[in-house]
Amino acid sequence: MAAANAAAAALSVHELRKTYGTVAAVDAVSFAVRAGECYALLGPNGAGKTSILRCCLGLTAYDSGAIDLLGYRIPAQARLARQRTGVVSQMDNLDPDFTVEENLVVYGRYFGIDRHTIGRRIPELLEFASLGQKVHARISELSGGMKRRLMLARALVNDPSLILMDEPTTGLDPQARHLIWERLKQLLSRGKTILLTTHFMDEAERLADRLAILDRGHKIAEGTPRELIREQIEPEVVEVFGEGAVEWARDRAPSLSSRVEIAGETAFCYVTDATAILRELEQRPGLRHLYRPANLEDVFLKLTGREMRAEW
Amino acid sequence: MTNPAAFWRVPRVSRRFIPVWQRNMLVWRRYLLERVLSNIVEPAITLVAFGYGLGTLLPQIDGVAYLPYLAGGTLCVSVMYSAKFESLWGAYSRMEVQHTWAAILNAPVAIDDILLGELAWAATKSVLTGAAMLLIVWALGLARTPLALFVLPLSFIAGLSFSAMALIVNARAKGWDTLSTYFTIVVTPMIFLGGVFFPLSRLPPWLQEISAFLPLTALVQLVRPLMLDRVPEGAAFRLALLLFYAFGCYFVAVGLSRRRLLR
Numbered sequence: 001m002a003a004a005n006a007a008a009a010a011l012s013v014h015e016l017r018k019t020y021g022t023v024a025a026v027d028a029v030s031f032a033v034r035a036g037e038c039y040a041l042l043g044p045n046g047a048g049k050t051s052i053l054r055c056c057l058g059l060t061a062y063d064s065g066a067i068d069l070l071g072y073r074i075p076a077q078a079r080l081a082r083q084r085t086g087v088v089s090q091m092d093n094l095d096p097d098f099t100v101e102e103n104l105v106v107y108g109r110y111f112g113i114d115r116h117t118i119g120r121r122i123p124e125l126l127e128f129a130s131l132g133q134k135v136h137a138r139i140s141e142l143s144g145g146m147k148r149r150l151m152l153a154r155a156l157v158n159d160p161s162l163i164l165m166d167e168p169t170t171g172l173d174p175q176a177r178h179l180i181w182e183r184l185k186q187l188l189s190r191g192k193t194i195l196l197t198t199h200f201m202d203e204a205e206r207l208a209d210r211l212a213i214l215d216r217g218h219k220i221a222e223g224t225p226r227e228l229i230r231e232q233i234e235p236e237v238v239e240v241f242g243e244g245a246v247e248w249a250r251d252r253a254p255s256l257s258s259r260v261e262i263a264g265e266t267a268f269c270y271v272t273d274a275t276a277i278l279r280e281l282e283q284r285p286g287l288r289h290l291y292r293p294a295n296l297e298d299v300f301l302k303l304t305g306r307e308m309r310a311e312w
Numbered sequence: 313m314t315n316p317a318a319f320w321r322v323p324r325v326s327r328r329f330i331p332v333w334q335r336n337m338l339v340w341r342r343y344l345l346e347r348v349l350s351n352i353v354e355p356a357i358t359l360v361a362f363g364y365g366l367g368t369l370l371p372q373i374d375g376v377a378y379l380p381y382l383a384g385g386t387l388c389v390s391v392m393y394s395a396k397f398e399s400l401w402g403a404y405s406r407m408e409v410q411h412t413w414a415a416i417l418n419a420p421v422a423i424d425d426i427l428l429g430e431l432a433w434a435a436t437k438s439v440l441t442g443a444a445m446l447l448i449v450w451a452l453g454l455a456r457t458p459l460a461l462f463v464l465p466l467s468f469i470a471g472l473s474f475s476a477m478a479l480i481v482n483a484r485a486k487g488w489d490t491l492s493t494y495f496t497i498v499v500t501p502m503i504f505l506g507g508v509f510f511p512l513s514r515l516p517p518w519l520q521e522i523s524a525f526l527p528l529t530a531l532v533q534l535v536r537p538l539m540l541d542r543v544p545e546g547a548a549f550r551l552a553l554l555l556f557y558a559f560g561c562y563f564v565a566v567g568l569s570r571r572r573l574l575r
Binding site for chain 2: 020057059060061079080082083087089091092093094095096097098102106107109110111112158
């Protein structure tokens with residue numbers, strides 16, 4: 001039974017519910033990650049993303065539902081499942097007392113990998129992480145991006161078929177983020193399956209084959225990034241801000257756009273054709289605007305009435 | 313599933329506790345010199361200062377001069393300190409500051425294994441400290457008997473019990489202050505109730521009764537006679553007491569750590 005499931009889905013989560021006291025951190029969430037794809041859980045902090053990952057790894061008990069990871073029942077067989085899974089957690093938990101190389105050797109031992117075997121794999125792992133020059137460096141000598149890449153290399157010591165990543169690029173500068181993204185694509189091209197959580201639209205749009213948008217423990221939408229944008233909202237957005245923007249949006253915008261959302265001091269005007277609204281805005285030098293294609297953030301805003309960014 | 317009973321299942325351990333022990337060993341080797349010095353120098357000073365300074369003013373205790381009397385007690389305190397420090401400040405830092413345990417839990421290693429690895433490591437340090445102390449004592453011309461070598465396995469067993477107690481505190485600690493408080497109200501008084509500096513017969517009877525069930529007392533009452541080339545009295549009870557602390561406290565520490573970390 002395990003093998004048959006695994007062929008279809010690397011991970012399946014069914015009606016998962018996890019409560020802390022009276023608060024449901026995860027409420028009836030279901031999704032399946034197909035082997036070889038990158039699936040993202042997208043949502044603001046507190047949406048339940050990390051709780052889902054912890055449940056999947058068997059690191060916390062859940063109230064009801066079912067999880068199958070690589071054919072193993074979680075939490076009963078969590079240990080076997082973790083043997084074949086790689087995890088990159090959100091916080092840096094590299095061993096500060098060790099060098100880059102020692103971090104990999106020591107971590108490999110937790111999987112029962114002996115020093116000799118890991119020793120042969122280290123050059124390849126460090127090459128992948130672009131840390132070839134840093135074999136003997138201490139962790140304190142590494143930049144944030146290097147540390148995250150070492151975390152990624154460390155998650156690969158057991159050659160996992162599924163990799164779980166919690167906010168893989170949070171806190172990194174743009175250059176470091178691009179390098180991580182590029183590495184994740186390499187992993188996907190090698191046939192690895194990736195489940196990642198993120199609150200970055202661009203990250204989800206760029207990497208995920210499919211994604212689920214989460215809000216307050218609920219899954220509120222699922223699909224490919226393009227599907228979600230196409231199905232849920234108008235193709236273009238004009239963001240209007242500056243003094244008087246909110247008043248203008250109340251009085252004028254509804255007649256010029258198919259839908260208007262106001263979040264904070266900014267009005268989001270959704271349109272299929274922006275010509276009319278842009279012409280109107282030319283007459284209003286006090287207002288500033290940004291004209292762009294719709295993205296996942298807009299989907300989130302429409303479905304919840306809130307900005308994801310505002311909740312950081 | 314989230315019922316609290318799940319946290320109190322009997323610990324299930326695997327060989328994966330060994331890499332946890334190895335990790336701590338590797339860190340210790342890195343800072344070998346400073347760690348050994350700090351572990352050894354202080355007890356050595358105590359021994360010399362009190363033994364020679366105070367010892368010359370004191371009559372014999374139980375037919376023994378004060379310096380050899382104190383040697384056994386001081387050794388036991390060092391053995392206790394090294395396990396306690398490792399399982400209080402060391403373990404807390406690995407759990408809460410460096411998130412080392414969180415990283416290990418993402419691998420196929422259970423909390424039960426992590427705590428067993430910590431326990432085994434702390435006990436190993438107790439043995440290393442016990443051995444270093446024996447050398448110092450030997451260099452002072454004391455405890456030159458083969459029986460003194462039994463101190464090493466005893467240090468291991470006592471290290472397990474001292475560490476297991478500390479891991480309970482660690483699992484409940486709200487911060488560094490909790491560790492200091494435990495040290496002040498439990499560890500330090502144990503030194504004065506444990507027969508380290510003076511015979512237990514000097515304590516009021518009700519304190520003697522409490523003292524008899526303290527792990528440090530058990531260790532001192534085993535180690536001191538051995539170092540004086542005598543066979544300890546009541547050895548079976550004292551060994552059983554140490555093992556009871558080790559297993560019992562490990563069980564509680566695992567339950568509390570699961571409750572803290574597997575949320």
